[in-house]
Amino acid sequence: MQAKALAAVTAVSFLALAACAGTPDGGPADGGSGTVTITYAFWGNNDEAATIKSMIAAFEKANPAIKVEPNWIQSDYEQKLQTSIAGGDAPTVAQISNTALPSFANAFAPVQVDHGVYYSPAVAKAGNVGGTDYAVPFVAKSKVMAINKAAFEAAGVAVPSGTAPMSTAEFVAAAKKLTSGSGAKKVYGSAPLWYDGWLVAEGGSYYGADGRTCTMGNADGIRAAQTVVDSTKPDGFAPSSIDAQGQDMFQWFSDGKVAMLPDFGPWNIAKIAALDTSKFLIVPMPGKGEPMEVDSLGIAKSATEAEVAAAKTFATFMSTSPAAQNLLASTTSALGVPVVQGSLEAFKAIAPKVNLQAFTDAVTNAVTTAYVKDKVKIESTFSTDLNSRTAIGTGTEDPATVLPELQAQCQKMLDATK
Structure with a gap:
């Protein structure tokens, strides 16, 4: 019944997009005149490009009746995409992340997206800027945490649940107990924490729900920053930026040098599936999770009318067809998590013993963020200053002093966009 319902919804979505294109009797693919060629720009490593x-x-x-020419941009994707658009050579279809979309929305044609196709509200809203859909969602990149079960058992620490997240306090307590030794032989309870991710885990955010106020300098933001700073002190539970520089944290994890690997993305699925699954497991990120x-x-x-019609057919296929969505992840490479319910069982079957359900739960429960104009500029400025002034980066100042000041600076930048 579920599969039939998905097929029906997909068909309705397809027809809506085709109708929006206003194509003649020849159909959305060719406008009645033959094969249409479109170009598709995307990024990724070799395995991801192959996918x-x-x-x-x-x-x-x-x-x-539609030919798709791949345009694999291997570095500086957003910069090169912007250059091609400005030069009048825009790809017909461009892959774009939800974080970068506001900067590119003016170059994209509005599309009709059936939000009911997707099992996650966060996915359904991903292509929307200011109330208009400018892109069709096709892959989610949720974050989870990988753990070394053997390390937990050896330290006498309870193994985390595969479904219920640890609190951030429980994570810190476990990380401290899992840390031992010193110097080159030190075993860490956790890999380094990412401030932006830990901010969300602690229940904080960059902005208020309406996107009009900066909030990273409140109690949640300060607590998150202090946890990150404390974690890398000499008696802390995570390697410092100097200790971690040039090191592969997944290799440290598989070698038993770190017990927990937060900020674990789906691109690591093939790696963890290749390990001894009796010793390693995927669990939810602590607290409220991480940004997706x-x-x-x-x-x-x-694009021309015929190209737009073909592009809409392509976007619908990539977004909703099991023939595409079932290919998003494998034991050799994973772009991310499918966005339609009908492909989730195929996704979880890739590595049934490591709890890929945690990834799909993270997609379902992901926190959505408000649309903010100049988001990239504002957050880049904040991160640069935070790293230069506090021990999250190279500074020494107290986060409790720095963050309220940076929040005020953020608010000025935000107000200037109105």
Whole structure:
């Protein structure tokens, strides 16, 4: 019944997008005049690019009247995408993250997105800027935590639940107990914490729910920053930036040098699946979790009518068809987590013993953030100053003093965008 319901919803979504394109009787693919070629820009490593290309091949098999030319941008993706748009050579379809979308929305044509297709409200909203959908969601990149069960058992610490997250206080207490030794032989309870992620875990956020106030300098933000700073002190539970520089934290994790690996993304699925699954497990991120990236597909405003119609067909396929969504992750590479319910069982079957359910739960429960103009500029300025002034980076100042000042600076920048 669930599969039939998904198929029906997908069909309705497809018809809505096709109707929006206003194509003649020849259909959305070719406008009645033959094959249409569109270009698709995306990023990723070799394995991820291979996954994308396999999805393109599946699409072309199902839609022989549309040819998709891959444009794999291997570095400086957003900069090169912006340059191509400014130069009048925009790709017909561009992969774009929810964090970068506000900076590119003006270059994309509005699309009709059936939010009911997606099992997560956060995914459904990912392509929306200021109340308008400019991109079609197609992959979620939720964060979980990987743990070394053997280390927990050896230290006499209870192994975390695979479904209920630890509190942030419980995480810190466990990390301290799992830390032992000193110098080069020190075993850490946790890999380094990411401030932006730990801010959310502690219940904080950069902005208020309406996106009009900066809130990272409140009690939640200060507590998050202090935890990150304390974790890397000589008696702390995580390696400092100097200790971790140039080191592969997953390798440290698999070697038993760190017991917990927070900020664990789906691109690591193949790595953990290759380990001894009796010793390693995926569990939810502590507290409120971490920010989730959702990648969507934007369609160039400059595209022709036939190209737009073909691009909408392509975006719908990538977003809702099991033929595409089932290819998002494998034992060799994973772009992320499917965004439609019908592909979740195939996703979890990739590595059934490591609890991939934690990834899908994180997608379902992800915290959504308000639309903020100049978000990238504001947060880049904040992060640069936070790192230069506190021990989260290279500074020495007290986060309790620095954060309220940076929050006031953030508010000035935010007010200037209104």
